Amino acid sequence: MQLELVEGDITAQTVDAIVNAANSSLLGGGGVDGAIHRAGGQEILAACRHLRATTLPHGLPTGEAVATTAGRLNARYVIHTVGPVWDPADDRSHLLAAAYRNSLVLATELGVASIAFPAISAGIYGWPLTDAATIAVRTARDVAPSFPVRFVVFNRPAAEAFRNALAL
Template sequence: MRTPSAVTVTLVRGDITQQSVDAIVNAANSSLLGGGGVDGAIHRRGGPEILAACRELRASQYGKGLRTGQAVATTAGKLDAQWVIHTVGPVWSSTEDRSALLASCYRESLRVAAELGARTVAFPAISTGIYGWPLDDGARIAVRTVLAEAGAPVEEVRFVLFDAHAYAEFEEALAAQG
């Protein structure tokens, strides 16, 4: 395990598709071919280049789709970023602990970002929308994982949160980490 360097973690209330960063993380579905929520917004605003790149991935090494907890990069199309890093979050379960899979989404996305040389990375609150992950727990896992795993060349991790409730939960999680 590598020793993380000092990374700046910032919180932004807004639209992740309007961030100017090196890499935007997409809360994708396993098909990589677009969907609702963050995934749909990234594909719509990024344009057909993202979908074309995802289709190429499906035609090559991801024929059955991307597994939960994995991450892979494509072009960012028309977004103000160089790359979109797609990761598939777990669906929340009250009977099975899937927190390691959620942490893996953040860890693997940071690994891909580092391999690409990305210095700034914007994350959504993975799995906390349609996948039903409780926002307080999702924020805690996200912040803890990013603080433990982010390292050079990544200098800034930005959590881009759609509403005031999500922002407050991430703010509380960040404060709890000191």
């Protein structure tokens, strides 16, 4: 299994699947979620609205994953997953690991040849970066998909956290 690290814009990646750190509504938001919806265009939002009107009327549960078209992105799919909000009084690391695991399982079912992940929950959801990176890398190694897994982070501190996790 190949793990890669890129410091840059996840919406600029050319892969089969881009993972969206979505909110449960699936209807866009801030951070990575907003960037993916803006770059991918209305096709992604239309697909998410369809999911909400049919199979996910109450939204996507934390830790679960669902795929839509990638719209105008250089990918075939966007895999939306909801990471947990960090709470120092409540260990939700199993939910963060589930977001990565379920995304990788879905990607395998879709037959993708490559995938790009953001640092799920490490932005506005407040997950400590070092811990988020460790969970991401450990989960990818545990699942061990047959395709390359690329972690795409947006700044130097995130890149350093993932670099350290990859070195473990």
